[in-house]
Amino acid sequence: MTTGLPDRPRLLIVYEEGAAGAGELLRSLGDRYQLCFVAADTPHTRAVLPILRAAGPVVALDEWQARLTELRRWRPDGITTFSELIPATAQLAEALGLPYHSPATAHLLTDKHAQRARLAALSLDSTRTALVTGPADLLTAATAVGLPAVLKPVVGKGSTDTRPLTDAAAVARAAATLHPGRAYVLEEYLRGEPIAGLGDYVSVETVLAPDGPRHLAVTGKFPQAEPFRECGQFWPSGLTAAQERQIHGRTEQILAALGVRVGIAHTEFKWTADGPRLIEVNGRLGGWIAELAGRATGADLLTVAADLACGGEGREAVPYDRAGVCFQFWNQPPLEAAELRSLHGVREVRATAGVQHYFNLVPPGPLALGVSTQRLDLTAGHVESHPAMLRLVAAALTPLSFTFTDASGRQFTEAAEALPSWKR
Structure with missing residues (x-):
């Protein structure tokens, strides 16, 4: 291993599939940094x-x-790191004497049960939760937490294996399908209120620099596809300035309590009748936030993250100024789809006025099994208002359709407007 060039900072990236891919990192950082990767051995990384x-x-x-x-x-x-390998990154940072989340903070950022417990102990979270390590635990947890509730893996991403439990029958079905050896957390279901007629949850994108936290934006969300699959996001959120200030204050309290003091954080809240309730904290850049920020503000958040890691102040990151609405929309496949065969109507989508770009994210072939957020494509644009955003998405994707096969080999074609992403 050669030493880095003297005129460029040397940056270690702990790599796995996440919020930034290999090509994106090379384009953003290759000319500014001498890079070294510590990479997990996975099919994605090998590719x-x-x-x-x-x-x-x-x-x-x-x-x-x-x-x-x-x-x-x-x-x-x-x-x-731009992935969920936060604990491994923290261990390596400690061994090298580099600034990053401490191992204790890294644990709190990736263990959903430990995170809730820490914040509850400091009176910063009141969501009822229980740890589940087997079928018997789930039955006990459902009694303690109450129904409806949400079951999710203690460590996970992309809403993988996250499901609602609405009644005793749903609890029994879930108990029979728990993965042996995997820990889960059962959480009180937080009943949200739609924001600007759209989704009922938001995320906060925060730069943690030496001079303190700076919030880039509160990110609004499209309604989720069942059970909890993400369908898109946008700036501004649709909340009032006073509501966003309330969320900023809560975010700063929570990040401080978890010991998050460096990098970029992505904190999710459900907006309820009682105001913001925490969903979870992620100690890394949120998925697709870099693309959104690049179009909305011109800032390259991958460069910002690298600058913060090397002791800089991340000054390139600037708050969104609320000039219009910058959005991303993703189609989600039907839950019964096992394979994507083809898609149709792409040329028409790209020709729609207001669409800045459209591209498919999943090539024809097998789809991931089980329940998780699986973005088939990305439609991105910039319009003057939230209602205009909804009109543009509907107009742009009306010609679009996908052909799938299910587990039995049955082939079927769905118009985009019939996919779970569109069922409100």
């Missing part, structure tokens, strides 16, 4: 390994301790 190696040295994640002397000799200026 992009040539891109990573074109950008810099690559060390296997399970080998970093054996190669610690080599990594120290490389003399990194900073470390970060």
